[in-house]
Amino acid sequence: MKEIIKTEKLTFDYTVYDENGDETDKNRVLTDISLDIEEGSFTAVLGHNGSGKSTLAKHFNGILLPTDGRVLVDGIDTSDESRIYDIRQTVGMVFQNPDNQIVATVVEEDVAFALENLGVEPKEIRRRVDEALKTVDMYEYRKHAPHQLSGGQKQRVAIAGIIAMRPRCIVMDEPTAMLDPKGRKEIMATVKTLNRDYGITVVMITHYMDEAAKADRVIVIDKGNILLDGTPKQIFSNVELLKSVGLDVPQATELMYELKKSGLDVPDDIIDENECAEYIYSLFCADDKEQ
Amino acid sequence: MLKDITIGQYFPGESIIHRLDSRFKIILDIAYVVMLFMAGNFYSLAMAGVFMLIIYMLSRISFRLIFKSLRPIMPVIVFTCLLNLFFIQGESEPLVRLGFISIYMEGATTSVFMAVRIIFLIIGMSVLTYTTSPIELTDAIERLLSPLKVLRFPVHELAMMMTIALRFIPTLIEETDKIMSAQKARGANLDTGGLVKKAKALIPVLIPLFVSAFKRASELALAMECRCYKGGDGRTRMKQLKWGMRDIVAVFVMGVMIAVIVLLNISIPIFGL
Structure with a gap:
């Protein structure tokens, strides 16, 4: 399959300035990161605070430009200023705080914002706004003011504002971090629909292991380097390595890990609750038979 | 506690006044203000008042709101009244004389006239904000001011x-x-x-x-x-403001009102101001 985002030896430094505005120091945030995101995939990026995962995300649509190396979006170099709006239309970005992404005072006006910026015909805007709102299941709230909505609903409006542009990829920077459990579930369901039914590539930065477990691919970033890269099952079987870099594993995996430590012979690639429950159930059944 | 603050003073509705194009509403409101200042005597002022009353009735806004909109401006009205009352000197004998203060007939009438004018002014302005949502107002202002782009505004x-x-x-x-x-x-x-x-x-x-x-x-x-924001150039809008028959009728009515006020001014000797 074709890759939609490609980074080649991406390196990024933050320059530190002193009070007079002179350069004093450089902080290396990302070192030699090379990765491909395939079109249509669902990738989760995990990492501890300060690991550089948000910085990496900001390179995917040219908000930040690499100090060294390059980033290609659909074959376009992000440092090509003349194509920046093509890049931003291809890769949309959703941020953590839904409140700080909504521009307009009415839901539908906000969803229309990107299309208005791109100079789309009014009738076409109307059609795409309605479509985007229906996709995230917020159509009936189109006349509401943002402050009347819950966190999860606001975040869905923010997502609608992005998908109205019809991007081929959406990068989400911890979209559920400020939401309650209900809002988190709503967003995860929406993200799944976008990926599965609409074929939109999703890159999701998160620190919730249970969310990462739902992706096709998990990339673990630590201190600006790619530590692990693989399917969720492969990644979460490295319980000790993950814990050593300050990350958790999904609760189901944690349970399996502890069972194994205490001497039970359990598989180490179980990552979701249902699988875990079924396995434990089968253990009990086996015990019954022995008696 | 702070949540009680209402934003703007918009009262949603479906009346004919609500449905007027917001650009026309702003222009007509300015015309109304001009008309108030053209009204030179009590007759024409009363006429303008009756006109505003009819508009309020058409917009189906509760009359209590009129008083609500006047309350914050009350001190200004009282202050203007007192200034006019005490400082305008007439030719006839003063009505009251209290030490260095004397009140003349002219002062009294002018002060009432000014008060009524300010009250009508406020009522007329608030009918705009009561019947137009802040979004429509912003849109209208953007479009009305758009000729100023030439001046790099x-x-x-x-x-x-x-x-x-x-x-x-x-x-x-x-x-x-x-x-x-x-x-x-x-x-x-x-x-x-x-x-x-x-x-x-x-x-x-x-x-x-x-x-x-x-x-x-x-x-x-x-x-x-x-979301590709790059300023106002090349931007389109989803909602297009459209004006129709009712807006033309509104402009016509306003024109007639101004004519009536001018006629009243001419036919009845101009008072005071």
């Missing part, structure tokens, strides 16, 4: 700022509430003491509020950039 930026301000008022009010509660929980005393003490007590509320507002602004700017 930042029309689009102004409208964008108004929209963002309107959008963030409820968010920031909520935040203020939160910060106040947090500071109270740490023993801050926000409700008692004199004016100076109260103002000083607000500092620990305002500083975190400002810090957070700046943070929000920077995040919003980033989100806007991600």
Whole structure:
């Protein structure tokens, strides 16, 4: 399959300035990161605070430009200023705080914002706004003011504002971090629909292991380097390595890990609750038979 | 407590006044103000008042709102009245003489005239904000001012700022509430003491509020950039303002009203002013 985002030896430094505005120091945030995101995939990026995962995300649509190396979006170099709006239309970005992404005072006006910026015909805007709102299941709230909505609903409006542009990829920077459990579930369901039914590539930065477990691919970033890269099952079987870099594993995996430590012979690639429950159930059944 | 603040004074409705094109409403409101200042005697002023009353009836807004809109402006009206009452000197004998103060007939009539004029002015302005949503108003202002673009006046930026301000008022009010509660929980005393003490007590509320507002602004700017915001050039709008028959009728009615006022001014000897 074709890759939609490609980074080649991406390196990024933050320059530190002193009070007079002179350069004093450089902080290396990302070192030699090379990765491909395939079109249509669902990738989760995990990492501890300060690991550089948000910085990496900001390179995917040219908000930040690499100090060294390059980033290609659909074959376009992000440092090509003349194509920046093509890049931003291809890769949309959703941020953590839904409140700080909504521009307009009415839901539908906000969803229309990107299309208005791109100079789309009014009738076409109307059609795409309605479509985007229906996709995230917020159509009936189109006349509401943002402050009347819950966190999860606001975040869905923010997502609608992005998908109205019809991007081929959406990068989400911890979209559920400020939401309650209900809002988190709503967003995860929406993200799944976008990926599965609409074929939109999703890159999701998160620190919730249970969310990462739902992706096709998990990339673990630590201190600006790619530590692990693989399917969720492969990644979460490295319980000790993950814990050593300050990350958790999904609760189901944690349970399996502890069972194994205490001497039970359990598989180490179980990552979701249902699988875990079924396995434990089968253990009990086996015990019954022995008696 | 802060949540009770209403944003704008818009009262949604479906009346003919609500449905007028917001651009026309702004222009007609300006015409009404001009008309009020053209009215030179009590007859024409009364006529303008009756006209506004009919508009209120058409818009189906509760009459109580008229008084509500007048309340904050009351001190100004009283002040103007008193100034006119005491300082205008007539040719006839004063009505009252109290030490160095003397009140003349001319002063009394002018002061009443001015008061009525200011009251009509406020009522006329508030009918606009009562029947037009802030979004429509912003849109209308952007479009009405758009000729100024030639003079490099930042029309689009102004409208964008108004929209963002309107959008963030409820968010920031909520935040203020939160910060106040947090500071109270740490023993801050926000409700008692004199004016100076109260103002000083607000500092620990305002500083975190400002810090957070700046943070929000920077995040919003980033989100806007991600959605291809590049200023007003080449921008389209989803909602197009459309004017129709009713707007033309409204302009016609306004024209007739101004003519009537002018006729009244001419036919009845101009009083005082």
